[in-house]
Structures are given as C-alpha cells and as structure tokens.
Amino acid sequence: MAQVLEFKLPDLGEGLTEAGIVRWLVEVGDVVAVDQPVVEVETAKAMVEVPCPYAGVVTARFGEEGTELPVGAPLITVAVGASASGAPAEGSGNVLVGYGTSQAPARRRRVRPGQPAPTAAAANGQVGASEPADGPVPVISPLVRRLARENGLDLRELNGSGPDGLILRADVEYALRAAAAQGRTAVPAGHTAMPSADEHHLPVAPTTTATPALSAPNAPTAAVTRIPLKGIQGAAADKLSRSRREIPDATCWVDADATELMRARTAMNAAAGPKISLLALLARICTAALARYPELNSTVDMEAREIVRLDAVHLGFAAQTERGLVVPVVRDAQARDAQSLTAEFARLTESARAGRLTPRELTGGTFTLNNYGVFGVDGSTPIINHPEAAMLGVGRIVPKPWVHEGELAVRQVVQLSLTFDHRVCDGGTAGGFLRYVADCVEQPAVLLRTL
Template sequence: MAQVLEFRLPDLGEGLTEAEIVRWLVQVGDVVAVDQPVVEVETAKAMVEVPCPYGGVVTARFGEEGTELPVGAPLITVAVGAPASDGQSEGSGNVLVGYGTSEAPARRRRVRPGSKAPAAPSPPPASAAANGHTNTDTAGPPDGPVPVISPLVRRLARENGLNLRELTGSGPDGLILRADVEYALRASAARGRAPQPATVPPAQVAEPLRPAPAPAAAVPAGAGTRIPLKGVRGAVADKLSRSRREIPDATCWVDADATELMRARTAMNAAGGPKISLLALLARICTAALARFPELNSTVDMEAREVVRLDAVHLGFAAQTERGLVVPVVRDGHARDAQGLSAEFARLTEAARAGTLTPAELTGGTFTLNNYGVFGVDGSTPIINHPEAAMLGVGRIVPKPWVHEGELAVRQVVQLSLTFDHRVCDGGTAGGFLRYVADCVEQPAVLLRTL
C-alpha cells in the first residue's frame, strides 16, 4: 500500500533560516523521481533548486509562488510505494547537495487509491481547537516548527496571542489552516477570554478575528507602490544598514592617468591567448597594494576589541543583476595572475546574471572592488561591504586634459576612491594604499616589483 511522505524545506546552510518560493517545478499529480528538483527558491544568498529525496506522485504543495517559508516548513507530500522491508522510507537522503540534509519525516498517512486531498477543510472540533488539546503526531516536535499552510496563518496567530501548538490542524497530516486559527479565536471569544495581541494594547482589540493593526505608514495608502525587501535585495539592505550603523567609514580619492594601463592591456590581448579584462588588471593591482598595506585586508572583532588581519585576499566585486546588487567573491585573489583573475571574474559574472551563484560564492570576501564606472559616473563614496574594512571604487575612464611630461595633453583619466574603516587604520595608511594603486595605474611597470 502506498504511503504519503512529507518533504520539508531543508537546512540551506550558511545560517539561512528562510527562503522564498520563486517557481514550482512540479504540479500536484506529477510523478517525480528521487533527487528531482521540485521547486526553485530564493534565499538571502542565491537562487537554489531544491531536489526531493522521494520518488512517487505529488499529492500536495504548500505555499504559492512569492511565499516565504521557514526552514522545516512543509514543501510537498509524495505518495510512494510500499516501504522497504527494513522499515526505512524510500529516498536518497541527499535532500540538497551542498546545503546539508534534513532528517526523514516522522509522520505518515495512508491513503486509499484514487483519494484526493480535501479542497476545503471542515471546522475542527471545539474541544481540540479551543480547549488547548495538543496532538503530538500533528503539531510537530516541541522544539521544531509547527506545520501551517502559510506564513499568513502563523502571523494571524501570533498577532492575536494564539499558541499554534495548542491547535489540531484539519489539513493533510494535521496541517494548520487559516480556518483552524479563526475557529479557535471565535471559540475563545465566545467564552469571553479572547487572546490578547502581543503588539497592541487590549483597548485596540475589537474583533479577535482580525490581525493587529499595522503601524501607521509614513506614506498615505494608495500614494505609491510598495516593494517588499526580501530575498537577495532584503539581505543587501540589511548588510548595508548594518555597515552604516557599525563602521566609521571615511573616503579619499585621487585622479590617475590610465593611458599606459590601457596600452598595456591592448598589448597583452594582441599577443594572443585568453583576453585580459580591465577589471582583472585592477584586481591584480589591488592584491599587490594589499600586500604592502595589510591593514586594509582585515576585519574588526568588537566583542574581543581586536582588529583581525587576514592572510588570504578573497576579492569581492560588485555586480548588478536583474535581482539587484550582488558581490561574488574570487577566492585567493592574491595567488592568481591577471589571466586567472579574468577567467574567474567572467565565470562568476555569468553565474550572477543567471542567478546560480552558491552561498559560498557570495560570502567570505575580505576586500571589495567596485567598478561603478560602467554606469558612466566618475566618482562615488560606496558603503563598505560589512564586515570588510575597505572598498576600492573605480570611475569611468575618459579622455581629459592632463599635464603629461610638462605639456598639456589629452589622456585617459580615471578617478579612484578608497572607502575604509577608520578603526583599522588612519588616513596615512589609506592614502598610501590609494597612491600606490594610482602609481600602478599610471605606470604598470611598477607591478613588476611584485611579480
């Protein structure tokens, strides 16, 4: 006889606790194979296709596209064949390669052939929903997430002070539906002991079925479009806000004559072989400068009140994508030559545009290179990528009047800026770093000392 197994959103690693459903890859009734991707989700780090460890027929999906689910929340249920003789469920165990695994679900539900999940739930018994009786088989483990059909249901319960662990869900496998929460609130109100919301005074609770009122909006209703800060965009917003709160940053800048650097790049590419990108040459200059000024390749541990100088240079670079700004990281940039840096920049840029960067490729940077010149601007004072200590900004390279060898000439000029954490060094160190970078841009032969 077939059994229905529940597949939950697995641990995605890197400290991630939730993900947004971007696109379902299967429909209810589809036959899936072991380790077949069933849903595409977006975390705060990347887009990920989640494979299901069970093979069988999809009997239910939980969550619409655009819904955020916490780790451990149900994703789908799959009707599989009879269990193996040793009692173990059929599955690969490889819930999400590279992101950790999830233990097998403990709950099972038998279904008759041809049966379907109910389209609409019937009200739960009053004794179960209102009197606090808990079904340990359906309410989830005491320290684990309670299975609810959507985050809206969880919020409705929280804002009205209702403990979801005291309810018995009427959905498949004990899933708690909105009707269950509303029924429990009505039953409590009928006995004259409506739960009090945790976030509003009792005087504001007029109807226990309605969620607590949201704080007054700064913009009148209907005056604009609201765009949720979630996924990658939300993570970037959090990180930038934290950088502004914690890092006392300062910026210095200088104009440099990049004519010789552009000529050197042209000569390199004319010699044949893989093309060398301008970003790779600037990155090579950065790693040489960080070897001379290691204070800028560091981070601050405020709990220990220490500046931690890092041995390896993991070079981040800002990349604009359809999903917003991301910062892929080139590992061990100090150990790569210009050709190796060009290849890695190209690979990571393509992955960023395709939305396939892994969390490991988006974390662990120690210094960031920001080429905002691609947007046609000369200068900027960027926000440091927390918890790094510095960021080099590069403006557009354009022909400008320049005094060269005592005469006025038209040269290819670029503005360079360095935004740095003033806790790790003073202006003298920052200025020395930026001047060395400018010298290498103006005279690429200076790099020969470090090659």
C-alpha cells in the same frame, strides 16, 4: 500500496532560516525521481533549486509562488511506490542544495485525459498557474505575475513589449504608473490583493498594498506602494545598515592617467590566448597593494577589541543582476594571475546573473573592488561591505585634458576612491595604498616589482 512521504524545506546552510518560493518545477500528479529539483527558491544569499529525496508521484504542493516559508515547513508530499517506473521508496538523504546522487532527469508531466499538452511557454515557467480559464498570459517571470496580482492589475489588459507579446516587468510598472496618474488606486477599493492560500490553508506572505498618503482635507488620495525587504534585497539592507552603524568610514580619492594601463591590456590581448579583462588587471593591482598595506585586508573584532589581519585576499566585486546588487567573492585572489582572475570573474558574474551563486560564493570577502564606472559615473563614496575594512572604487575611464611630460594632452583618465574603516588605519596608510594603486594604473611596470 503507496506510502505518502512529506518533504520539508531543508536547511540551506549559512544560518538561513527561510526562503521564498519563486517557481514550482513540478505540479500535483507529476512523477519525480530521486534528487530531481522540485522548486526554485530565493534565500537571502541566492536563487537555488531544491531537490526532492524521494521518487514517486507528487500528491500535494505547499505554498504559492511568492510565499515565504521557514526552514522545516512542508514543501510537497510524494506517494512513493506509485511511480510508473517502479522507483524505490528510499530517499537519497541528500536534501541540501547542490548535492545529489544523480543528475536530475528532464521533467515528466502527466497529461490528464482531455487536458491539452503544456505549451512551450508553460514548460519554461513563463505562464502562471492562477490565470483565468480562457487561456494563459505569457510573462517573463513569476515575479512579474506576482507584481501584477498584488496590485490588482489584470495582465490581459496589457500588450507585452517582449518577443511574441511577452509581458515584461517594465510593462507592468508602466501600467501601474499610468493608473496612478489617472487618479486611480492600484488596488480596487475595498479589496486587498492578497495571494490566496492553497487547499491546505497555508498562511500567505504580506504583499504590496496601496495605502492612502497623509493629505490635506479634500485633497486627492495618493497611492503608496509598500515593497517588502526580503531575500537578497533584505539581506543587503541589513548588512548596509549595520555597516553604517558600526564602521566609522572615511573616503579619499585621486585622479589617475590610465592610458598606459589600457595600452598594456591591448598588447596582452593582441597575443594568442584568452583575453584579459580590465577588472582582472585592477584586481591584480589591488592584491599587490594589499601585500604592501595589509591593514586594509582586515576586520575589527570589537568584543575582543582586536584588529584581525588576514593573510588571504578573498576579493569581492560588485555585480548588478535583475534581482539587485550582489557581491561574489574570488577566493585567494592574491595567488591568481590576470588570466585566472579574468576566468573567475566571468564564471561568478554568469552565475550571479543566472541566480546560481552558492552561499560560499557570496560570503567570506576580505576586500571589495567596485567598478561603478560601468554605470557611466566618475566617482562614489560607497558603503563598506561589513565586516570588511575597505573598498576600492573605480570610475569610468574617459578622455580628458591632462598634463603629460610637461605638455597638455588628451589622456584616458579615471577617478579612484578608497573608503576605509578608520579604526584599522589612519589617513597616511589609506593614502599610501591609494597612491600605490594609482601609480600602478599610470605605470603598469611598477607592478612588475611584486609579481
């Protein structure tokens, strides 16, 4: 006789207390194996897959996609002993993300009599489970489906601009803007597009609603969209707000001739072996500069009224993803050469874009390198990544008129900026650090002294 066991949202570490359901990987009636991922969730740190410690048949799911659940809330129930494969009832006990006793097998979906087999789009999670009965609408992600649902938008009225008519987020946002321009509210009058709870009557998450804006009498009502700050975006908002409240920051900047650095990189990559990235060379310059100016690789403990200088450089770098800006951390960057730094930057960037960064890979940074030049801008005054003490910003490298060896010439010029915590050092130290970085950019041979 089968025994029904309840699997709850596990403690995901790093003090996380809740997670949002992004995509279910199983349905009621599916057969699951021990340590098979059953749901993809988004925490304040990253997107992760949660493995189930039991083998059996899924009898219930708790929470719709888009719902926020606290740690300890029920996720699914599994009838163990009911698996067709005769899997044992014992669980693995390894319910923390990233740990398991075996590699998760391919998903096996039970097809009920008279039910068509799932399409390729559905198997990839591109089709919503709550679409009307006359056929699924292909969307690029559950988040797009949720955006349409919360604003009362029928996806069947849209023509997707993606491959094979796939509906992208841009398609939904364009439709909402068009509706607003025509004087219609995004949500039908008298109706709030709240996602319904499932058959277990679970509470649902707050959603985006159209709220009338303050206006003069007889003026047309404008739609206001409210977007909850949660997940990675909410965590970033909290950290940036705390940084502004607690850190008395200042910024200094300098233009530098990067022509020789670019030539040195070209010469490195002309040789056999892995290619070296520009970001890796800048990171190597940063670690050398921090060795000369350790005040900037520190943090401030206001309770103890102490400046804590750190020996290791755990270098954070800004990475833009579809879910927003994240700052992965390269551990012990001071012990890595340019080739190792290049490989680690590539690995972390790929994980960031796939939403697979672990909490450890997103925390513990001591200094941040921000290459905002990739956005086509020259300068910036960024907010320090609390509780760090400084951030180096690098603008785009572009040809500009420059006095070189006493003559006007066209050179590759970059603007470097340093935002620093004025509690850890004065302008002399900050200026010395930035000038050393600029000197290494202009004359890479200067860096040889510290290698």
